[in-house]
Amino acid sequence: MKKFFTVIGGMGTLATESYIHLLNERTPITKDQDYLDYIIVNHATVPDRTAHIIDNSKPSFLPPLVEDLQQQSLLKPEFMVIICNTAHYYYKELQAATDIPLIHMPHLAISTMKKKYPNAKKVGLIATKGTIEDHIYENEIKDAGFEYSLGDQQIRDDVESLIYDDIKEKGQMNAKKYYDILKRMHEEFNCDVIVLGCTELSYAQEKASEHPYNVIDAQSIVVDTSIELETKMRKGEKIDISKIY
Incomplete structure (x- = not known):
């Protein structure tokens, strides 16, 4: 393949499966050749992201992800996506490990939310303890000019469960x-x-979308962006990742 993108997944595998399912389901097709060209890296043995963020003595997920990015960079994909919100704790280090553009899932999600819900007064964030601890989404939400809530301890426990x-x-x-x-x-x-700040919550949204609440599903947004970028690539257009935010 000459024009393709790489999906770094396995964190967890069901969430990655959900991304791929939505990617294929939403791609306009009339024949096999209309589907997108991509490589999936389902690196299920990457150490738990939340465990490391909460306790830095626990195994780091950075080295295996850097290795994945560098291996895939040799194949020269046009861009890469990491299907795990919490892994973006090390986004700067990960992007520094490769010349291939890496989509920043939390930044893309909140920039999309700002366009879709400009009049929202308060934004809810539900996510892993790791994502809440590293403040990735909180900082993005505050920088976008919104108030936010993490709910109470019972909600956070239920989300974790x-x-x-x-x-x-x-x-x-x-x-x-x-x-x-x-x-x-x-x-x-x-x-x-309500921002779904974990790809397992995106999986939950895919499986149980029949509710009346406004949600920002980062994984779903990355799916649509992946399709948009790959479609431009097929047309011979040059893509600029900075323009998606």
Whole structure:
């Protein structure tokens, strides 16, 4: 392949599977050749991102991801995406490891939210402990000019349980738990829009999208952006990652 992109995934695998499913489902096709050209790296053994961010003595996920990026860079993809919000804790180090443009998922998500919900007063953030601890999304939300809420401890515990107990450990989706989290963020914490700051929550959204709440699904946004960029590549247009934000 000469014009393709690389997907660095496996964090977790069901979330990566959800990204690929949506990517293929949303691509306009009439024949096999209309699907996109991409390489999937499902690096499931990358150390847990949250565990390392909370406790730096735990194995770092940076070295294996740097290795992935450098290996893929030899193949010269046009751009790369990392299907894990929490991994963007090391975004600067990861981008510095390669000349290939790497999409910044949290930045793209919040810049999209600003365009889609310019009149939102308060933004809710639900994510892993690691993503909340590293303030990636909080800083993006504040820089965009919005108030934000992380809910209360019970909500954060329920989010962690949905991500780890249900999806990562059991490979199951608990729709009721997901809906209850969204409902409480909306009704008790007055959130006009809720950011899904974890790809497992994007998986939850794919499997249980029948609810009335406004959400910003970072993975879904990256899917649409991947299709847009690859379509331009096929037309021979030069892509500029900086213009997607």
